Amino acid sequence: MCNLYSMTASVDAMKQLFGRFEGDRSNVQSYAEIYPKRLAPVLRSTGDTLLLEEMEWGFPGPQAAKGRPVTNVRNLASPFWRSALNMPERRCLVPVTKFSEWTAEPDPETGRKRKIWFDLADRPLFSFAGIWRPGEGVSFMAFLTCAPNSVVGAIHPKAMPVILHQADHETWLRAPVEEAIKLAQPYPDTNMRMFE
Template structure:
C-alpha cells in the first residue's frame, strides 16, 4: 500500500501535462513528502467541464465499522464504500505525482524505495487515478491501487497505485464507470524505474 509520495512539479508543468485549469494557479511549493492526512494538490472537473486545482486531505473518513480510520487507497472497486464515487464522474480526480514510495525490510529497519518515470519522459510528472469527496474541514481524496507490475512487485508484490498517462486523464475523469475502471491496470514496466 502506497503511503508516501512527492509532487514537486510546477503549476506550468501541470498545465503542459494535463491542460488548463483554474484554482490555485500561483506556483505551488514543492511537496517533498506527502503522507496520509497531509494536504496535497488534486485536479478535478468543475461543473462547466473545466479543470480545477484544489488542495485536498489524503484519506477518506473511514466507516464506523472500521473505527473511522482514514481510507487512503481504493483497493476493491466493487466495494459499496466506493460505489457512489466511482459511478459519478464528478467525484473522480487526478492526483499529480512525481515519485512514490514503497517500503522494504523488516519492521524497525524499513527502508524507502522510490519509483518514478524513466528519464526519456518530458517531465517526471504523472498522476494517480483518484476519487474525492467533500467533507467537514474541506475535501478528501484517495487513489486507486491495482496489481503490482514487475518493477514495483520486486519491493511490494501486493499492489501499486494506478498510474495515469496524460492521455488517460480525460478518460478517467469523464468515462462511464466500467470504461474508467479498465484503467486500473499495472503501469508498463518499460516506462518506469526505481529512482532512489
C-alpha cells in the same frame, strides 16, 4: 499499499501535463513527502475545466478502520467506493512526481525498513486515478490501486497505484464507470525507475 508520495512539480509542468486549469496557479508549493491525513494538490473536473485545489489524503474510514483514513481504493466493487466511482464528477487526477513503498525486511545495519521510491523515466510529472468527496471545511481524496508491475512488485507484491497515461485523463474524468475502471491496470515496467 502506497502511503507516501511526492509532488514537487512547478505550475508550468502541471500546465504541460494537464492543460488549462482553474484555481491558484501562481505558485504550487513543493510537497516533498505527502502522508495520509495531509493536504495535497488535486485536479477535479468542473464541467469543461479542471479545478486545482488542496484535499486531505484519505477518506474518513468506517468504524472497523478505528478512525484511520482509507487512502487506497483496492476493491472497486465495494459499496464504500462505488458511489464516488459511479459519478464522473467525483473522480479526480492526483499529480505525482514520485511515490514510495517500504521494503518488506528491515535493513540489517539499521534495523529499519527502507523507503524505495518509484517514478517514470520519461515523465517528471504524472497522475494517479483518484476519487474525492466533500467534507466540512475540507474535501477528501484517495486513489485507486491495482496489481503491481514487476518493478513495483519486487518491493511491494500486493498492489501499486493506478498511474494514468496522459491520453487517459479524459476517460478517467468523464467516461461511464465501466469504461473508467478498465484503466486500473499496472503501468508498463519499461517506463518505471526504482531508487532510494
